[in-house]
Amino acid sequence: QKEVEQDPGPLSVPEGAIVSLNCTYSNSAFQYFMWYRQYSRKGPELLMYTYSSGNKEDGRFTAQVDKSSKYISLFIRDSQPSDSATYLCAMRNNNAGNMLTFGGGTRLMVKP
């Protein structure tokens, strides 16, 4: 079992839909939780990050962390075709060389 699990998709939604992307993890030592977005043939770029449990909002994006359930989510409101990409969750603790552990990514397609 991988440390971080993510449904690979693809997830196909119509423009304007609310999108929910999720990750589960097994390592309770993770303290920092990130979402990276990767367009085709490009490198990942950081979208949002949160520390410990709670919610964080940035425009159309909301990140949620539930440490008790070892579950994190990214919500996208009013999804746009330009949101079509692979979304990778990533996690880190202060040990293990401070390295990020990534999920396998969920491919999202927003259709006009």
Add this chain to the structure above:
Amino acid sequence: DTAVSQTPKYLVTQMGNDKSIKCEQNLGHDTMYWYKQDSKKFLKIMFSYNNKELIINETVPNRFSPKSPDKAHLNLHINSLELGDSAVYFCASSHRPSNVLTFGAGSRLTVL
């Protein structure tokens, strides 16, 4: 202008050959990384280099060797290439080990 640049973008080579991928960042970051992304999109850390300290992922075969001539450069040399080395290799950098990584566009290696 590119913040993290990798060369070459594409590399096709035969099994058993030795090849190098170069990475340069102009962000003034002091930490650089190599990640491997397989066909299922899993991003796995290979190496992290911070202020001349190399942190090695022990699952990486010793055919892979990073070299950092200075803080702005981290190259990856691969000896005796194998079919399973085919993947996209991403270089990234950050201020100290961090959640906020800036990735390059990737180098797609195909071993025949």
